[in-house]
Amino acid sequence: MIEKIIFLIEEYSMEVTLTELLPKVITDIDFEIIRFQCKDDLLKQLQGRLRAYASWIPDNWRIVVLVDRDDDNCIRLKQQLENISAQAGLVSKTAAAPNAPFKIVNRIAIEELEAWFFGDWQAVKAAYPKVSVDIPKRAGFRDPDAIKGGTWEAMERVLKGVGYFKTGLRKAEFAREVSAKMDPQLNTSKSFQVFLEALV
Template structure:
């Protein structure tokens, strides 16, 4: 089975690689291969068709172009799927999913594909596994999870920062000084360390459960709901 991922940013790329490595060990009887194309952020869906398209490095801006390109390649490949992973941020999840599906339909994507939306953002998938957080960060301040609503449209990475970053979110914010590079670096570290400890099937995040279920459904068609 070949999975082609389109992913919003590097930290999600790191997490997905860990998930796929674990999934490969879980299904050692199957040949699982994957490739990841990550972008430099999410960007915005174009509201109007453009005669001239150019790459922007943002997932949503470039989505029509990559849907068409990978759609053609994967259409001729047996046992392959295109998996698009992105955050909904502040968007209404149902409306956002419909906009994504409309984009795929309008670009005539004929290969197997699925949009997996992290609600509100990728860090929700890390917060969904407190055991993995404790294993990765033995001194983690897990009590901060009490103020977090799983997969809610609320602070997500900020809560994770309070849990695992020395002196919490405010310290990271001050160190970053308005520069996202420092925050992005921290997010990559969390995705790597917690991702290594993540339990494939023990996660409180509904959007993570949807993601892993879509992968399993392609490895084992009609597999039981997780």
């Protein structure tokens, strides 16, 4: 039985989102969120941080590394995370044999955190009632993980178009409002569901 999960993440709006979402998903597991300055900072410090954990982390604790894909090649980025984990001496879920124990799970939000919000449009609508209910049915929005040109930019355009965030999307504020209303089980983002199955 997992007792605690440590999340290593790249930015503040992700921390805000997880703080709201995790209690809905892992009700009986303690968690800690460690936020880095940015993705580059996380990747630069990751091996040292994981080596330190490898020296003392209890068997019933787990580490989850979560980064945005951004413009990176997803396969290369995942391999980079897997290599860092292995070099630090931690067996990942991907590298472990089926049903074998592992210590770390590497996950990627594709292409950015905001894809997860597109994946639960009911939550966005609940937080920002003026947005159109049919956004997920429109071409270009049907697959949250395949939205072109940046998901946060797309979200900003949708919200600005109906009068919200006229001076620009305030990502942490938006993340807090929407994630508080999200139902994790209903999310249509594939990368969100892959993240979710790492926790349960």
